[in-house]
Each structure stands twice: as structure tokens, then as C-alpha cells.
Amino acid sequence: MTVLDHRHLAAVPGWLPGATGPRSDPAPLLPDAAPVRVLGTPAVEKTDPELLRELYRRLVVGRRYNQQATTLTKQGRLAVYPASTGQEACQVAAALALREQDWLFPSYRDTLAVVARGVDPLEALTLLRGNAHTGYDPKATRTAPLCTPLATQAPHAVGLAHAARLAGDPVVALAMLGDGGTSEGDFHEALNFAAVLHAPVVFLVQNNGYAISVPLTQQSAAPTLAHKAVGYGIPGRLVDGNDAAAMHAVLTEAVERARSGGGPTLVEALTYRVEAHTNADDATRYREEGEVTAWAGHDPILLMERHLGAAGLLDEKLVRESAEEAEALAARMREEFHTDAVLDPMSLFAHVYAEPTPQLREQADQLAAELAAEAEVHNR
């Protein structure tokens, strides 16, 4: 029996049999009425205190990572950095919800999720520094390259999850997208494929309010982005993206649901992009300062601190060690980026094909000759 044969299509009385009948009852597919919250609700009592402390530590380190990377762009040491400042809860939870064998498919704003997954923080930045496209080994780290085209990594997550399922491996793929990405065709095709193939995939949409300058109201007329799941026949979940405990709970549930054969889930995280789109963007042209200030009161670190403080879980040791880890990482970044990267121009031809074409061999010879001529002039 094949994997596809395992699907049971629900027969609804009153419909003619055949290819056009409804597939399943839509009622259980409706999204949460309100964003799921854990911090500040009774649900937090059921959450492991050690997990909360771990999330706090990672939020603090993540915030520092975002700040230092942003500073490096101002110093010209990074070509560009799309900061996830304010979105650290989404980033950290996405990484922690996955097991080692699972795959993460990040977008260009998800460097912090890649780092939280365990990829070396400096190797994760090569694309944005400009010295190499993907500095880490995607296979070894089970982390796809940071994807700059919008939503195009989503079908990859589906295909990988599908292949893993065919192989009988308990692997889940998690694809990260922004609110703008939900307007792209690849987003829709990926959700549809995932649903039809019953692939073990989780789509995480970080709705941070803006696609560069265009606000969500001009991006989608849907009541929520989680609603988009309904049309594809999969569950959609709405969650407070700044509540790290809620993000962790909802994503873990979706991941384990996928792993146990429950199929794909779409999770919409309501969050806010504190920084501009990138260092090349001027956010004051399209949003009011008051909006940014208002969101500061709902900051992911603040929410976590408030809870941990009230519950007596925020001891001095945790605060100090988190801050020290954050500073050590920032110092390592400054140190590494202080010097220019040493690059081999001949590597341009190394990985275009398994074997270079005759034309590429010729062009490689041309570049080698140019480099030799330059070196000769330099040595003279």
C-alpha cells in the first residue's frame, strides 16, 4: 500500500460520489477566535518553568544578536540585515519546536531562528555579509538556505517533508514566511500541495504588520491570515507572536501533529517589526512613531520578564548569565567582522555544475590570467 492510499476521504451523505464531492467537514478547521496566549493566563501554570527560563535566556541573546547585526550594517560590515528585533519569540520558538532530524526553511528575516537552531552565528550571516551565499551546511544542520525570494521556500518544505514521509522517516519541515509572502503564488501552491499530499509541514507566518511599507490591510482582506488555511482544508492557528510560551506551545503542537500523521498546519503569529525592513529602508515614511511605542509595551522580552518576575523565576543568576552570553556573542561578532574576509576569486566557478562546461573552463582560465596579471603589477 502506498502512502497516498492511507488518506480517508470523508463521504458526506447527500453528495454524489465521485471526483467532485466535499473532502471533509470544515468546522474543525476554523482558526482560534482570538490569538492564543499563555503568559499572563492560567495556561502558564501548566508550562514547564525551566522552559520559560530557557526561552527568556534565548530571547535576551537573540535581542543582542539583532542589535549587534544592525550596528554592523551601520559600520558597513554587513551588506544588509533584516532585523527580527521584536520578533525574537517567533524566531526562538520556531527553532525550539523542532527536533534534531527536522528541517527549517527560513526566509531572509529568520537568521536568528537559524542561529537558535544551532547554526554557527557567523556562518549564518555570510549571505548578509556578502562573502558567500550560504555559509552553513544545509544538510548537516537540516536548515535550508536563507531564502530571499518570497515564499519560494515553502514548496521546498513540502517536497522535503513528502519525501521524508515516503521514506518512513519521522521528519517535519517548518517553513517561515512573512505577511507579505502570503500574497505570493508559491505560498498558495505550497499550502495546497501540503494539504493534498498530507505532508508533515508547518507553515509559520510572522505577521509583523508590514511588507516593507505596505500594511497588512493592503496585503490581505482575509479576517486573519490563519483563515487562509481553511480554504486548503488544513487547520489554521492564530497566536500572539510576542508570547514566547504561546509560540512554543502552538508550534510544538503543530510539529508533533505533523509528525504523528496529522498533516500540515498554518500558524499566524501576530507580532511587530520594531526596526525598519532593512537598513536601506526609512520606516518613518509609512508608520507613526506612536505605533512603535505602543508595541514596546508588548515586547516579547518584557512579557517574559513580567511573568518570570511575578512567578519568582527570574533570579539574578539567570539574568546575569543571559546578559553575559549575549555580550560574549556580540563581542565575537564584532571581532569576526573587524577584519575583511579573505576570498578566492576562482571559487566563482567551483559550484555552477558538478563538472564545469567547456565555456566555464575557458572563463576560469580568463579570470586566472587576469589575476596573474594583477599580481604581477602588484609585485612590481
Added chain:
Amino acid sequence: MTTATPVRGARTSSMAQALNAALRDSMQADPTVHVLGEDVGQLGGVFRITDGLTRDFGADRCLDTPLAEAGILGTAVGMAMYGLRPVVEMQFDAFAYPAMEQLFSHVAKMRNRTAGRLPLPITIRIPYGGGIGGVEHHSDSSEAYYTHTPGLHVVTPATVADAYGLLRSSIASDDPVVFLEPKRLYWGKTEWDPAVPTEPIGKAVLRRTGRSAVLITYGPSLPVCLEAAEAAQAEGWDLAVLDLRSLVPFDEQTVCEVVRSLGRAVVVHEAGGFGGAGAEIAARVTEKCFHHLAAPVLRVTGFDIPFPPPMLEHHHLPGVDRILDAVARLQWED
């Protein structure tokens, strides 16, 4: 699950049947080979190239997908990342266009983006070209888009034996291959033996020797060129016909050897000439063989127009007469 045993030995069959045999034998030989696309399963593809594969290998190995080309190719990327060798069918040439971002931004570049850590052994089968009376969006020759994209191999058979051999090689390749099937050659039958290996991808083959000039061509224009070479004998021209078989890698060495020995060349293809494969070939030949040329390298191509309605397509497609006119212009200095 029943598994078909491939027929061995020489046989007479069409290109469509040879392609089916190549898919079947590849799937038999390598369990990681998976076929996917719209209508490839139960129907066996609209051209029946995937006929019987779902029956013989199961719906997981030959998968009927939703109708969405970016989704099909994007899903294949993920499958290849997990170790499979997907063979994707794009039903008609112009139907592949929604998948171009996946093709250009991911399929072609993944090896490069990941410094060789994630090669994508994907074969993308695209029936292409006119001559079958297809209405608009069913007859494009889009090879120039693919050849202009580094990271892709672009292969196009013109014979039944090559259809089998090149498709087997494409599926076995660790690089992504755009496999262009000349759909008007699907049904012509010849004898061939799958046990006899064809030349590798990247090697051009002289289909006819000659002493006066060479017609350089590929895919659907090969039979037209062979017919033109026959007809040209009456005019006193003894034409060689070179079948490129693969546009990337491009067999510059063989092309230049033939051109240098004959001094006169015409490049023939269906696609429009401006920015087309013929322009590239003519430029390269001129750069490398200038002193051996007795005449400019000429091109015989389709017009630079959107593919015309079927009742007018014969005016657009390069035929024997247009080739012979070009051959006459090769007199140049004579």
C-alpha cells in the same frame, strides 16, 4: 505492486515510446527516481509519455499532482533535497512559465548557493515546439530562456535512440536538466536498441557528412535539415548536418572542427532568431573560426513573433525552402 520487465534488444518504436522506456528503466534501476506532474499518473500524460508508470511503480513513484507548475517544481526541489531524483513533467512548453522563479532562483542555483552541498538532480521534461497544430501557448520554443540560465543543462533529442539515451543520462545527472522534447517528433518510428549507448550529454553528432557547408541544428529541425540536405544535392550542394543534442553544455569543439573544415555554416532552429541559440552559435563560430569562414554564419529561424495560430504556423516554422535560400546565400565570395 507489479513491476514491468523492460523489453531487451532492438525494437521499432516511436520517440514517445522510447521516452516511456527511459523513464521505466530509470525507475527500475534506481528507487530514488520519482515522476511527478499534472496528469502523469492515471492518464499516463497527455502525450502518454508516462503511460503505465503509476500502475507498475505505484502512485508514490509516479504522482498525479495538483495543477500548479511552481508547486510541482518547488515540491521537486524539496524532494531532491531529501535525496530523491525527481523527474518533473511540464505538460506544454508555455505551461512551464509559472515555474520559472523556482527554476531560475532555486533549481539552477541551489548547488552554487550552497557551495556544492545541495546539488539538485532534477530532470524537467518539457514538450516543446510547433508543427502539431496546437493553439496558442502550446507551441513555444523556449530554449533560450533556459540556456541563458547558468546552472541548468539544456538537452534536446532529435532521434528515437537519443530520446532514450539522453533521458536516461539526464535522470542520472547530478545537475538539473531541462529536457526539451520536440513534440512533433513524438510519433515517428525507427528501429533502435536501448542496449547500444548513445553519445553523452554535451557531444554533438554529425548526422550527415558533406563537403560544401554544414547545417547546425537540434531537436525538431533535424529532420527538416536532413530533408533540405537531400534537396540541396540537385543544386550541387553537398551539405553536412550536425545535431547539437545538447545546448548546455555546448560542444564548441565539434562545431568549430566542422565549420573550419567546410568554411560555410547555417544554424537552423524554430525559435525566433533575436537573442536565440543561433545567435550564440553564430557569434562563437565567428569568434573562433573567422579565418576559416568563406561566408558569414547565417541563421534560419522562426520569425520574432509570438507563436502564430496553427493555420499559419507553417509560414513561421523554418522549412526546406527557407534553408535552401540561406544555403544559396552562402555563395558570398563566389
